[in-house]
Amino acid sequence: MTKGLSRQKKRDLVxxxxxxxxxxxxxxxxxxxxxxxxxxxFLNWDGSNPITFAGLNNFKQLAGDVFFKAALKxxxxxxxxxVPLTMVASLALAIVLNQKVVGRGIFRTLSFFPYVASLVAxxxxxxxxxxxxxxxxxxxxxTYFHVPMEQLPQWFTGSLVLLSMILFSVWKYMxxxxxxxxxxxxxxxxxxxxxxxxxxxxxxxxxxxxTWPQLRSTTFFVVVMLTINCFxxxxxAIMLAGGGSGELTISSTVLVYYIxxxxxxxxxxxxxxxxxxxxxxxxxxxxxxxxxxxxxYQ
Amino acid sequence: xxxxxxxxxxxxxxVYAILILIAVLMIIPFIWMLSASIKSDREVFxxxxxxxxxxxxxxxxxxxxxxxxxxxxxxxxxxxLTIVVTFLQLLTSSFAxxxxxxxxxxxxxxxxxAYIATxxxxxxxxxVPQFIMMRKFGLNDKLLAIICLQAFSAFGVFMMKQFYEDxxxxxxxxxxxxxxxxxxxxxxxxxxxxKPALSTLTIFTFVNTWNDYLGPLIYLKSEQKKTIQLGLxxxxxxxxxxxxxxxxxxxxxxxxxxxxxLCLQKYFVEGVAAxxxxx
Numbered sequence: 001m002t003k004g005l006s007r008q009k010k011r012d013l014v015x016x017x018x019x020x021x022x023x024x025x026x027x028x029x030x031x032x033x034x035x036x037x038x039x040x041x042f043l044n045w046d047g048s049n050p051i052t053f054a055g056l057n058n059f060k061q062l063a064g065d066v067f068f069k070a071a072l073k074x075x076x077x078x079x080x081x082x083v084p085l086t087m088v089a090s091l092a093l094a095i096v097l098n099q100k101v102v103g104r105g106i107f108r109t110l111s112f113f114p115y116v117a118s119l120v121a122x123x124x125x126x127x128x129x130x131x132x133x134x135x136x137x138x139x140x141x142x143t144y145f146h147v148p149m150e151q152l153p154q155w156f157t158g159s160l161v162l163l164s165m166i167l168f169s170v171w172k173y174m175x176x177x178x179x180x181x182x183x184x185x186x187x188x189x190x191x192x193x194x195x196x197x198x199x200x201x202x203x204x205x206x207x208x209x210x211t212w213p214q215l216r217s218t219t220f221f222v223v224v225m226l227t228i229n230c231f232x233x234x235x236x237a238i239m240l241a242g243g244g245s246g247e248l249t250i251s252s253t254v255l256v257y258y259i260x261x262x263x264x265x266x267x268x269x270x271x272x273x274x275x276x277x278x279x280x281x282x283x284x285x286x287x288x289x290x291x292x293x294x295x296x297y298q
Numbered sequence: 299x300x301x302x303x304x305x306x307x308x309x310x311x312x313v314y315a316i317l318i319l320i321a322v323l324m325i326i327p328f329i330w331m332l333s334a335s336i337k338s339d340r341e342v343f344x345x346x347x348x349x350x351x352x353x354x355x356x357x358x359x360x361x362x363x364x365x366x367x368x369x370x371x372x373x374x375x376x377x378x379l380t381i382v383v384t385f386l387q388l389l390t391s392s393f394a395x396x397x398x399x400x401x402x403x404x405x406x407x408x409x410x411x412a413y414i415a416t417x418x419x420x421x422x423x424x425x426v427p428q429f430i431m432m433r434k435f436g437l438n439d440k441l442l443a444i445i446c447l448q449a450f451s452a453f454g455v456f457m458m459k460q461f462y463e464d465x466x467x468x469x470x471x472x473x474x475x476x477x478x479x480x481x482x483x484x485x486x487x488x489x490x491x492x493k494p495a496l497s498t499l500t501i502f503t504f505v506n507t508w509n510d511y512l513g514p515l516i517y518l519k520s521e522q523k524k525t526i527q528l529g530l531x532x533x534x535x536x537x538x539x540x541x542x543x544x545x546x547x548x549x550x551x552x553x554x555x556x557x558x559x560l561c562l563q564k565y566f567v568e569g570v571a572a573x574x575x576x577x
Binding site: 011012014015016018019021022023025026027028029030031032033034036037040047092093096097099101107109110111112113114115116117118119120121122124125126128129131134135136139143171175179203228231232234235238239245246256259260263264269272273276277279280283284287 | 309313314316317320321323324325326327328330331334342343345346348389390391393394396397398401402403404406409412413416418419420422423424425426427428429430431446447449450451452454455480484501505508509511512516526527530531534535541544545547548549551552555556559560563566
């Protein structure tokens with residue numbers, strides 16, 4: 001009996017030894033800060049002076065904060081634009097690349113380039129291509145579409161900033177979601193298509209009645225991932241719309257930037273954490289939807 | 299019969315047309331980058347006519363970028379961080395994942411729940427308290443802070459566990475009967491079998507660490523500690539009209555990630571298929 005017990009104990013120890021290196025780092029640098037973040041939202045602290053209890057004050061203040069509301073609104077608009085466009089683009093790309101076409105491997109690799117390329121590098125190219133006065137895009141609009149000089153779009157200021165961010169994001173991330181769709185497409189049995197062909201289905205009908213329903217769980221996963229990633233947008237805004245020192249104006253600010261600004265520029269750590277809680281709640285709701293959806297689809 | 303063939307050909311034409319269009323959209327910014335990186339500032343925006351390679355290519359841009367900013371130092375920092383983080387991530391995640399997937403032990407579910415519960419938690423939610431903590435540990439403005447921050451993700455453990463669960467338990471059982479220790483089983487059976495998952499995790503970790511901006515921005519203040527991304531951004535805000543140099547720096551910053559991706563990509567679709575979708 002004792003011998004058996006000690007054997008189980010020994011097994012436990014071996015198992016823990018496998019887990020420990022990761023878990024210790026994970027607990028110290030992730031779990032503890034998360035607990036800390038929840039507490040901080042209800043406190044006032046500037047990082048050095050004594051901490052005072054704030055209760056719900058930080059959240060009450062948020063409700064009247066114009067900059068916060070703009071950040072929330074911009075993040076949601078960005079999300080509403082990016083999610084469907086990226087989904088459609090990546091699905092189309094995956095379907096095309098799932099055909100037997102010459103150079104399929106090269107095309108797959110190419111469409112992945114934007115995803116792995118560094119943001120600083122590719123945004124600086126985009127800023128050149130869309131340069132308001134000198135860039136080739138506006139040059140083409142001016143030369144071939146006769147858009148008057150003063151009406152040429154200012155891609156990185158004012159109301160167009162969000163559109164530029166959305167277009168850029170679709171370009172950068174569609175390759176990644178394409179891979180997920182490709183995996184989904186490869187899981188559809190060829191027999192389904194053969195049966196559809198025997199029934200005389202055309203290409204569109206095959207897509208509508210075989211591919212699309214079969215990809216339902218993949219699409220669900222893609223939309224959830226996309227939404228969560230859109231909520232976390234930050235660096236795209238900084239790179240495309242940020243001023244010299246990276247500051248964002250009210251037309252381009254996003255939630256994560258506001259968290260950063262409140263904490264590391266204004267040193268209002270409690271207030272910043274309250275904004276972070278809003279971000280957390282948004283992600284949490286989507287994650288809950290995902291959990292329920294997964295049960296339904298699988 | 300003939301119209302069916304015509305239809306098939308028309309279908310092929312459409313498919314290729316879409317493909318070429320997408321490929322062009324994907325690749326144009328990179329072509330532009332390469333082309334502008336060997337142009338003078340006067341030539342970069344010249345459109346009528348647009349020339350891909352200027353008459354006198356200004357290769358000196360690739361030389362000057364190293365002296366205008368401490369690019370070598372930035373590159374050293376970034377390479378160091380990326381290699382250490384990727385190595386630690388692969389090692390510790392696959393180690394922990396083996397235990398969760400193939401061993402039975404006390405509190406297994408509780409421990410795994412800690413990972414699951416936080417996998418959807420955005421880093422941005424707790425980056426501020428994390429910074430305060432690291433500052434307490436004296437890690438502010440230290441490369442070690444970025445390592446601690448990146449190397450122990452829940453995502454890695456989760457991904458590797460998904461993959462290991464598909465490897466038949468009988469393989470491990472047989473090895474145990476042969477008297478192999480768990481460490482041996484991990485090293486000589488599981489690791490060699492998990493190449494697709496390891497490659498996928500390598501791509502993700504390498505790309506994330508190499509391209510990370512917000513983490514280094516918060517932690518690495520002095521110029522000697524900066525990464526390529528920070529350095530390049532700094533250069534862009536100082537010399538915003540030196541387009542040739544900016545593009546040369548951008549090209550340089552892309553080479554390592556593209557190289558790693560090209561080496562490992564053959565496992566990538568397989569890896570995403572095996573690990574990404576089961577959630």
